Amino acid sequence: MIVWLNGTFGAGKTTAARELLELLPGSVLYDPELIGSGLRLMLPEKRLGEVSDYQELPAWRRLVVDTAAALLAEVGGGPLVVPMTLLRQEYRDEIFGGLAARRIAVRHVLLHAEETVLRERIDQRADVPGDAEASAGIRAWCLDHLPAYHEALPWLTGDAHVVDTAGLAPRTTAERIAEAIREGAGSCDIVQTPEPTSETLAAGVLLFDEDDRVLLVDPTYKPGWEFPGGVVEPGEAPARAGMREVAEELGLRLPVVPRLLVVDWEPPLPPGYGGLRLLFDGGRLPAADAERLLLPGAELRGWRFATEDEAASMLPPVRHTRLRWALRARERATVLNLEAGVPVGG
CATH class of the missing domain: 3.90.79.10 (Nucleoside Triphosphate Pyrophosphohydrolase)
Structure with a gap:
């Protein structure tokens, strides 16, 4: 099983994921951002220049699915806790559909907070040691993505189990996620189309x-x-x-x-x-x-x-x-x- 923690920057996905590992026995943290970092190192500059975000790369979306399946096989079934922003519905469909094709269940959880809270958290995020310019750039990048999050909210709230993280400590957020998972919340009702093995x-x-x-x-x-x-x-x-x-x-x-x-x-x-x-x-x-x-x-x-x-x-x-x-x-x-x-x- 995969517990996909969705939400924009400042929602508390990473801190909640770390706490959640202690509440879900046998769980493993899986960060697809590492796949994006690897592709940045391997792909030609020309190809990277054609996209503004590694999620736009079909290779990233397929590798997210393939790596999840490999990790689950390696660790004996998981669950995998995935703190990853996913705001484009077609990418959600492709990734979750690929997981369903491999008979991997997904629990989709949206960590949400109002914009004033998100902006405050983004402003307070830790600096890059010794690099004020990089710190400011990261904050600006996070703020620039807030409109895309608000645009995606209608389908996100209809698809995922929502946990409002405003005023919640990471541990409390994780406890609410774990309770929701135990109750079966966030289950994705998506068709399971087996991947072809031949023509x-x-x-x-x-x-x-x-x-x-x-x-x-x-x-x-x-x-x-x-x-x-x-x-x-x-x-x-x-x-x-x-x-x-x-x-x-x-x-x-x-x-x-x-x-x-x-x-x-x-x-x-x-x-x-x-x-x-x-x-x-x-x-x-x-x-x-x-x-x-x-x-x-x-x-x-x-x-x-x-x-x-x-x-x-x-x-x-x-x-x-x-x-x-x-x-x-x-x-x-x-x-x-x-x-x-x-x-x-x-």
């Missing part, structure tokens, strides 16, 4: 509104928007798999088997294994059907219809390229064969 076959279904905008869904367990669909199970027909996934994800039963638009071979790109990705045309949804769409909270956070241009800013590049060719195939009433997003053959 996979996946089927997606494109559904359209009456203005020909395409339906996209926002998974809780991975970054970026996606098409309704999923991995084809052994012995299952791909089109039927797409229909099953639409029914499971959206509560919508398609009346006819959808027509194939695109076959795209996705090459293996470590750590992924690649495989075949199929997109089918599920047709237009009447407005009344769209209004009745259901979302499983553990798997999908939201849905929306988007134009092709709007989808470009929502989908990861690989998926957007696939969508672009699927729309062209739909316009031409044909099927396109792609390799890594590029049409091949006649």
